[in-house]
Amino acid sequence: MAPGGEFSRVPVVDVAGLVGDRAAREAVARQLDAACRESGFFYVVGHGVDEALQNRLRERSREFFSLETEEKMRVRMALGGRAWRGYFRVGDELTSGKPDQKEGLYFGQELPPDDPRVVAGTPLHGPNLFPERPEGLREAVLDYMAALTGLGHRLMAGLALGLGLDEAYFEDHGTREPLTLFRIFNYPPPADPSLWGVGEHTDYGLLTILLQDDAGGLEVKSRSSWIPAPPLPGSYVCNIGDMLDRMTGGVYRSTPHRVRNPAPRDRMSFPFFFDPNFSAPVRPIDLPGRDRPADDAAERWDRASVHMFDGTYGDYLLTKVGKVFPELRSTVL
Ligand SMILES: O=C(O)CCC(=O)C(=O)O
Numbered sequence: 001m002a003p004g005g006e007f008s009r010v011p012v013v014d015v016a017g018l019v020g021d022r023a024a025r026e027a028v029a030r031q032l033d034a035a036c037r038e039s040g041f042f043y044v045v046g047h048g049v050d051e052a053l054q055n056r057l058r059e060r061s062r063e064f065f066s067l068e069t070e071e072k073m074r075v076r077m078a079l080g081g082r083a084w085r086g087y088f089r090v091g092d093e094l095t096s097g098k099p100d101q102k103e104g105l106y107f108g109q110e111l112p113p114d115d116p117r118v119v120a121g122t123p124l125h126g127p128n129l130f131p132e133r134p135e136g137l138r139e140a141v142l143d144y145m146a147a148l149t150g151l152g153h154r155l156m157a158g159l160a161l162g163l164g165l166d167e168a169y170f171e172d173h174g175t176r177e178p179l180t181l182f183r184i185f186n187y188p189p190p191a192d193p194s195l196w197g198v199g200e201h202t203d204y205g206l207l208t209i210l211l212q213d214d215a216g217g218l219e220v221k222s223r224s225s226w227i228p229a230p231p232l233p234g235s236y237v238c239n240i241g242d243m244l245d246r247m248t249g250g251v252y253r254s255t256p257h258r259v260r261n262p263a264p265r266d267r268m269s270f271p272f273f274f275d276p277n278f279s280a281p282v283r284p285i286d287l288p289g290r291d292r293p294a295d296d297a298a299e300r301w302d303r304a305s306v307h308m309f310d311g312t313y314g315d316y317l318l319t320k321v322g323k324v325f326p327e328l329r330s331t332v333l
């Protein structure tokens with residue numbers, strides 16, 4: 001393994017063994033561990049998510065984005081209030097201060113209005129803002145989020161094993177009831193080729209599980225160059241977020257990435273974020289045999305500039321929200 005985040009490809013891991021016997025789980029865990037140290041990015045195949053469900057989600061999403069802006073704006077984010085849900089237009093979301101060339105829908109765990117967290121006005125908690133049309137988008141999103149929550153638990157158990165921890169470590173430390181955020185993005189071909197669909201960034205939480213279509217355009221930052229993560233049929237692209245990077249003292253890497261749609265048509269992607277519970281305190285993981293952070297961790301953390309380990313995951317996440325949607329700062333925070 002090259003030191004310091006130098007890598008030349010995003011590895012593919014068949015995770016079917018995670019539902020097998022101990023030896024099979026350990027074999028997968030070793031591959032996940034190597035990928036998380038080296039690049040912080042990996043494809044997974046053998047993930048068990050139903051292809052028909054993915055197709056249903058894709059179809060309904062395509063139908064939604066093809067509606068007139070006026071209709072899409074009926075579920076605009078401003079109406080989701082503190083729950084941080086709904087539709088945003090091309091250019092509404094900022095990455096590193098620059099408007100992204102993508103439109104999208106934000107979803108989270110579906111909670112009834114009388115859930116105590118909703119009644120208390122807890123940010124990022126609430127019912128979703130589902131559009132009236134197309135019919136079936138609501139069911140596709142909820143079914144898909146349930147399937148991906150299951151995959152998130154399986155992968156986190158594999159990551160725990162790879163770190164030499166009990167497989168239930170993450171469940172016991174914040175993910176038994178995870179915070180799950182789900183987004184559906186549509187990237188039109190950029191009007192100006194210098195504009196990014198999503199500019200360079202790292203993700204916030206533990207693990208991102210991304211379904212992309214066949215347009216391509218996702219790139220991952222190795223130390224000295226950008227490495228493409230092209231669509232691989234039947235796969236997800238997974239990556240480590242800042243929180244897991246910090247919890248592991250930088251042993252697992254949250255790697256910068258960016259997207260520009262290279263296709264002459266729209267590109268759709270479906271990132272699912274599997275994070276600790278909003279009220280879970282975030283603590284560094286005690287990793288046997290490792291008492292200091294990876295050599296380049298401080299450099300990476302400075303760039304992301306978050307406060308660490310002195311609060312809950314929710315406290316941390318709220319420091320991020322206002323940066324990407326300045327308009328929502330007053331409603332969410
Ligand atoms: O659309 C993609 O392929 C990646 C999106 C992404 O990086 C993100 O939402 O954090």
Ligand SMILES: [Fe+2]
Pocket residue numbers: 201202203208257
């Ligand atoms: Fe990302």
